Amino acid sequence: MAVATPAAHAAATTLVLDAQENYYLPTKGEGPNLDLGITASGGDALDVSVAVDASSLAGKATMVVTGDCVSTGTLKVRCDKGVMLLVQDSEGVSLARDRSNCHYSGRPGGGAWCRFDTPVTPGAAYETDAPLRYTASKDTMYGYNTYMVWPVGAAAPDSFDPYDFPETGTGAPLGLKPVASGSTFTGSGYGTFSTTQHADYQALGDTVEGKAGETVSITVGVRNNGPGWMNFRWMDAANSGTFVVTPPPGTTITGAPGPGEQGDPGPLWNCTPGKAGAKSYTCAIASTDFRPGDSVSQEFTVRIDGVVPGAQGSVRAVNNPEYPNRDDDTANDTTAITVKATGSATSSPTPSASAPTPATVSPSGSGTGTTSGTTTGGHLAATGSHQVLLRAGAAVLLAAGGALVLLTARRFRPRGGR
Structure with a gap:
């Protein structure tokens, strides 16, 4: 091995090459790296190169040139500047x-x-x-x-x-x-x-089906129909867009279903606002790896307050403006939430300033207690005109007798054992 430096630096600088004395190779297969070290004393050394000549091993070994060196012949390399x-x-x-x-x-x-x-x-x-x-x-x-x-x-x-x-x-x-x-x-x-590629977002709706007074569940969301892949999970984005859910007239979104029998914590709540009875909810497409064929959904619990003929809600897909999906098929961006309800037809109630409110009914249908302003057990804080109607009804039933209060609470318990 030879170490070379320009003549201008030879007098002022001392170079020391550090290499192992013996280098062992296996009879077959790849051996360990040959590590070389150079130190300089007495000044800076510029344009230093190391030449390694192992040509005497021709026919017995091969040499792999790494990124710091270039080949100068059979089993010869030079490691120089660059x-x-x-x-x-x-x-x-x-x-x-x-x-x-x-x-x-x-x-x-x-x-x-x-x-x-x-x-x-x-x-x-x-x-x-x-x-x-x-x-x-x-x-x-x-x-x-x-x-x-x-x-x-x-x-x-x-x-x-x-x-x-x-x-x-x-x-x-x-x-x-x-x-x-x-x-x-x-x-x-x-x-x-x-790129200029686009992704077709399709809104996914559902049907609210049950009797007036029941609480049922629906699942809505968005599917990526491609051909584009919304892949920016390493960028400064939180989601691939959102979808806006508007419940049909005569219904109230009360939250997400509670835990299942096997201890399942239930679906994550990924929507705003975090309260029951809102006019609409904006839910994140909480994925920045949204491939063609993937879908994102949210399950809701919906109370059927009354039968409104022809009532429809909606689900609308909205792109992330910082990372748009450039959807060129807007016809399927919005779909309906339909209603199949049985019972007496009614119109949306209007709050009354004189309605008594000495008692409330919990959105979870427990039959006792008052609602709070926080999300508990998969349900949302109860607000809105439909809750005013429940409070007024509960007050009248209390005047008639406690047994009727229990009966009313059971009517609002979700179906399916939830």
Whole structure:
């Protein structure tokens, strides 16, 4: 092994090469890395290179050249100056393998590392002399890429392993060119991109079916019909959009179903506002990996206050304005929540200023107690004109006798043992 430095630095600087005295290879298979260390004393050493000549082992061993070195012949390498660039990408894009000084990953989104022998000046800024070219898959809508730069011979990122990039590119090498420096130039970075692909959101409705006075459950939501994949789980987004739920006239949303018999905590409440009796609810499509065919839903408990002929509610899909789905089929963005109710026809009640309110009925149908302003047991805080009607009814029944209060409470208990 030979260590060479420019003559201008030889008199002032002492270099010490640290290498193991014996290097053992197995009779078959891959051996350990050969680690070399260089220290300098008495001054800075510039343009240092290490030449490794193992040509006497020809026919007995092979040598794998890593990112810090270049081959100079059979079982000969030279480790010299330069800059390393590592780029990694999100799933759904493929980096063109067209640069001979770059080594490419064998897996999607793995990216590549490139070595540049271009001399660089401390404090100067550079960029590649040509853009990196990518091909996006058909369903790709959003993605990201990252890059890291470090000097050849310096410590590489912990995540970097040259063996993860087994394929060498073809074609002209990628180069560097100097540019005006600025605050936007750093040794590492992160960028996002979008394509022109779209995703068709379809609203999913349901039917409120039961008798007047009953509390039933419905499930509504949104499906991604594709062809686009809303994939930005590594970006600064909380969801892939929302859907707005408006209950039909004559009904009141009271919350989400409670725990099941096996201790199931029940569906998560992912909607606002967190109260019963609201005119509408906005629910998040709480996924930033919303693939074609995926759907997001929310289960509601709905009380049938009375029969309103022809009553319909709605479910409407809304995109995230920061990461739009660019839906070009708006006909299925909204769908109906229909009602099949039996009982006496009624109209939506109007609160009365003189209605007595000495007692209330809990939305959970327990028959006792008063409602609170917090969500408990899967139900929401009770508000709105329908709750005023319940309070007035309970007061009249209390005047007639306690047994009727218990009977009324049971009428509002959800079906199916919930």
